[in-house]
Amino acid sequence: MATRTLSVKSVIDAGAALAREKGLPALGVRALAARLKVTPMALYRHLPDGDALSSAVLDALLLELPVLPAAGKPLDQLRAWATDARAMLRTCGGLAHHLLLHWFELPRALEVVESLLGAAEQLGFKGFEAVAASNAVFTYVLMRVQLEESLRKANVLQRKLPALRGLPRLAKNAAEYRVARVDAHFEYGLNLLIEGLDRRS
Amino acid sequence: MATRTLSVKSVIDAGAALAREKGLPALGVRALAARLKVTPMALYRHLPDGDALSSAVLDALLLELPVLPAAGKPLDQLRAWATDARAMLRTCGGLAHHLLLHWFELPRALEVVESLLGAAEQLGFKGFEAVAASNAVFTYVLMRVQLEESLRKANVLQRKLPALRGLPRLAKNAAEYRVARVDAHFEYGLNLLIEGLDRRS
DNA sequence: ACCTGAACACCGTTCAAGT
DNA sequence: ACCTGAACACCGTTCAAGT
Helix, strand or coil, X not given: CCCCCXXXXXXXXXXXXXHHHXXXXXXXXXXXXXXXXXXXXXXXXXXXXXXHHHHHHHHHHHHHXXXXXXXXXXXXXXXXXXHHHHHHHCCCCCHHHHXXXXXXXXXXXXHHHHHHHHHHHXXXXXXXXXXXXXXXXXXXXXXXXXXHXXXXXXXXXXXXXXXXXXXXXXXXXXXXXXXXXXXXXXXXXXXXXXXHHHHHC | CCCCCCCHHHHHHHHHHHHHHHCHHHCCHHHHHHHCCCCHHHHCCCCCCHHHHHHHHHHHHHHHXXXXXXXXXXXXXXXXXXXXXXXXXXXXXXXXXXXXXXXXXXXXXXXXXXXXXXXXXXXXXXXXXXXXXXXXXXHHHHHHHHHHHHHHHCCCCECCCCCCXXXXXXXXXXXXXXXXXXXXXXXXXXXXXXXXXXHHC
């Protein structure tokens, strides 16, 4: 058969490549059409609209979301997943946000939540508390990644602080605030979470 | 003197009213100009561009950010602030996001962080740990509000779950997932955080 | 069935002109 | 100094036409 120039798969694959290279905001209908050397309207044969394009691309990229390590103590599993998932989600802006909104529709994400729930149950949590505990870890990682993306995009990872008169504690710790220490704060917050879970278990 | 039709203040005030009524996305240059019965270009006399408009409006709205209650045990102060701040930030979409990016430039926010640091010091934290502890509470509240806004906007507070074959724990707790229980999860996550802080103090 | 081309609606914004 | 009006660049998208 004659190879048509486009297909749903080729559009999404090209979209994924574009998103990886230049970020999700660069994934526009016109931009992707130009990359495929095709008219913008050609894409509408294969996808309903621009949002469906972004959504399909993000779904595809999220197939690589890491799952829980099979072995280890529950709290160690949770900590390891948090670190792995954060690393993966940082590879392309918008992944964390999409996952926060659509995890319950994505097979891979459902698997992850299932195993987070498993860890929570091993810690002795049941019902709402098991859900809330696994949710706390899941959303913590995703929200943090989203925050880091926002800080980077807005160019406020490094800050010029104003005068701190009347704010002695901030002044004393000013060095800690001039650069957003996102790695250290991610880990500290994760530790608080884990210790909270440990105490309740 | 003749009352000019516009001024920086009148533009920002009208922008704040528009944002409160119809949300931040409705705060466009053209929309605000229409509300002020003026040409879009008239606004550029008073503000450099559309981003400056949003930013100034959000700065203005954030003057009402609550501060820490003066009295009480440190952990109770933190918990109370978290609840109050969440309530205020929910009044207009985009506030939490703006605060996450620009707190260090906003006098009121600096006051808040100063007093969060005070609570952390009362718990016995010093240096990086005091900063990280107060930051954990501060960002937790802001990130959660942002998440709730996203869920609302994307219309996924109520979900139609897919088949959960092979996912026994999700299936068992499906009722917990059909509606995003944002209030309960906010509180649970906050409790984990507070208990983590308590344990470390 | 698949793709093209011209056009429209909607942004923010620049530039030149009015008063 | 302040505001208007026309125009431009950039989106996504509809519609009619080509093959």
